[in-house]
Amino acid sequence: MRSIGEMARDGGLSVSALRFYDRAGVLVPARVDPVSGYRWYEPGQLEEVRLLARLRRAGMPLADIRLVLAGWAGTDTDLVRGLLQAHLRRLELGLSEARSEFSTLRALLDRRETDPMTSLHTATARLSVPAPELAAALDAVRFAAGTDPELPMLGGILFDIEGEGLRLVATDRYRMAVAQVSATGHGGPRTQVVVPLPLADAIRALLTGEDPVRLAVDGDRVTLETGDGQTSGRSLGHEFPDYRRLVDLPAGRRARVGTAAFRHALETGPVRAGETREQDSGSYDLSVLRVAEDGSVIVCDDGDDGQDNVAVNREFLLHALAAGARDELVLELGAPTAPLAIRRPDDEDTFSLLMPVRQEN
Numbered sequence: 476m477r478s479i480g481e482m483a484r485d486g487g488l489s490v491s492a493l494r495f496y497d498r499a500g501v502l503v504p505a506r507v508d509p510v511s512g513y514r515w516y517e518p519g520q521l522e523e524v525r526l527l528a529r530l531r532r533a534g535m536p537l538a539d540i541r542l543v544l545a546g547w548a549g550t551d552t553d554l555v556r557g558l559l560q561a562h563l564r565r566l567e568l569g570l571s572e573a574r575s576e577f578s579t580l581r582a583l584l585d586r587r588e589t590d591p592m593t594s595l596h597t598a599t600a601r602l603s604v605p606a607p608e609l610a611a612a613l614d615a616v617r618f619a620a621g622t623d624p625e626l627p628m629l630g631g632i633l634f635d636i637e638g639e640g641l642r643l644v645a646t647d648r649y650r651m652a653v654a655q656v657s658a659t660g661h662g663g664p665r666t667q668v669v670v671p672l673p674l675a676d677a678i679r680a681l682l683t684g685e686d687p688v689r690l691a692v693d694g695d696r697v698t699l700e701t702g703d704g705q706t707s708g709r710s711l712g713h714e715f716p717d718y719r720r721l722v723d724l725p726a727g728r729r730a731r732v733g734t735a736a737f738r739h740a741l742e743t744g745p746v747r748a749g750e751t752r753e754q755d756s757g758s759y760d761l762s763v764l765r766v767a768e769d770g771s772v773i774v775c776d777d778g779d780d781g782q783d784n785v786a787v788n789r790e791f792l793l794h795a796l797a798a799g800a801r802d803e804l805v806l807e808l809g810a811p812t813a814p815l816a817i818r819r820p821d822d823e824d825t826f827s828l829l830m831p832v833r834q835e836n
Contacts (some may be wrong), residue, residue, distance in 0.1 A: 476506065476516040488522030488531075491523070501541055502527055522548070548582040553591075556712075600636050600692040600759050602661040602719060605829045606701065609690075611681035611800070612643045612654035613675060615825050618794045620672055621647035628713030632675045635667040636692070648830070650791050651721060651814075658690075668692050669715050675724030681706055721828055727809030728766045731820060734796055734804055737772065741789055744774035746811075761832055762789040764808060764815070772806055787815050787829045795827040 483490045496502040497514060502523060504514035516524075523544055530540050539558050546554035592644035613632070623631030626648070633644040641656040670678070678699045681687065689700040698707035763775040763786045775784055785808050795817045796804065807816035814828040 476823060477784045478502070479514040479516070482516045484523050486521055489522060489526040489742075489785050491619070498529065498556075501537055501544065509770055518753060533562065539826050540751050542634065549641050550570040586727060592609065599694070600661050600663055600690075602636065602641065602658040602690050603687045603692055604641060604656055605670065606688045608656045609641075610679060610804065612641075612656045612684070612825070613679045615654040615827075616643050616645040616652035616799065617645060617672075617675065617679075618645075618652045618798050619652035619827065620645040620675075627711065628669065628715055629752075631669040631671040631711045633715045633718070634670055634690075634692070634697070635665075636661055636667070641690075642824075644715070646716070646718065650795065650830065651718060651789065651828045652795070653718070653722060653824070653826055653828075662708055663717060666692055667715060668695075668697055669711040670697055671708065671711050674706070677706040677708070702778060721814060725814070727807045727813060729807050730766050730772045731805050732772055734799065734802055736794060737804075738796055740774050745776045746789060747786060759791075760785050760789045762792060764806070766806075766808055772808075775830050783811065785811055785815050786811075786832045788832065791829050795829060798827060 476722060477485075477779070479490055480490075483493055486493075488772055491820075493502070493514070497504060502520070505517040506515040507513070508515070526547060527540060527544065535543070539543075539562060543555055543558050546681055554625070554750075566690055604727060616632060620632060624706075624721065629647055631645075634656070635642040635644060639658060639661070641658040642658065643654045645652050661835065674697065681699060681701050686702060691698045691700070695710045695712060696707060697710050698705065698798075741762055744762065747763055763784045765773050765775055765784045767773050767795075792815070799817055799819055801819050801821070805818040805820050807818060811814075812831055814830055816826055816828055818826040
């Protein structure tokens with residue numbers, strides 16, 4: 476008999492994936508210890524595990540995988556060939572549709588580059604902003620800005636000016652931070668400008684007083700004036716992603732946490748299978764969270780495979796807690812594939828989002 480760890484190592488699937496496929500009835504172990512619950516597999520099941528891993532990498536649905544494994548075990552080659560061919564046709568059709576959509580998107584991009592009227596970055600805006608609010612907003616979003624040279628549009632902070640409000644947004648694709656600032660004096664159209672991080676840091680350094688400051692946007696030029704000084708620079712000449720799609724996602728389950736205690740639970744608690752995973756040419760530990768029945772947030776151990784668990788980059792979550800700058804914060808957990816939101820209980824317009832990480836290989 477092979478242990479679940481040996482089967483995972485030799486078959487190309489994780490231990491948690493094998494547990495999932497057991498519960499789903501896709502690949503059931505030959506024996507489960509009645510006392511410990513530990514799973515054991517027959518040597519002949521190794522071929523099925525490897526077959527399952529290949530089918531999942533090819534994106535085959537679980538319902539079809541069950542039939543393939545049944546046909547494989549029963550030597551029903553006609554059934555297996557038919558299922559494989561049907562899935563291949565679906566993939567080819569999906570690829571054809573994706574190529575068509577990308578062709579349309581490229582045409583839209585070409586049109587945006589040649590038609591300046593489609594851009595929000597050509598307007599002029601002048602507004603007055605409370606210095607403490609702007610300073611707090613910059614502190615709340617700065618940590619989430621991107622540093623990847625291949626994505627220069629994320630290497631700054633978006634200043635989104637609309638009506639009597641200024642929204643600051645930063646993202647590196649894996650996390651996003653948003654903060655709202657009150658503003659007066661802007662009566663023109665909506666204006667967006669991406670402020671590069673060095674200029675954003677220079678602006679933050681000037682925000683030491685309590686009086687309102689003056690922010691001006693003239694095309695690609697951004698200027699901040701205070702009673703003690705002035706700084707200005709050019710904005711990034713790139714379109715920022717449409718962050719509002721994530722902001723407007725349906726609300727999830729909310730749980731209030733003490734920041735210090737929750738930080739301690741993350742720093743001392745378990746990580747997923749003790750592993751690190753690659754992201755952006757680096758590695759990171761994975762924390763798995765779940766809202767308990769009493770409303771508290773649990774940092775799950777490796778054996779807890781609840782279907783409502785949300786896995787996130789632990790370091791990113793610690794950064795978001797620090798940027799939240801409150802003794803208590805509200806965590807909002809949706810589906811395992813939905814972002815984790817970290818909100819201030821007294822300020823719904825300032826929050827962070829962390830992209831979930833798939834736990835199943």
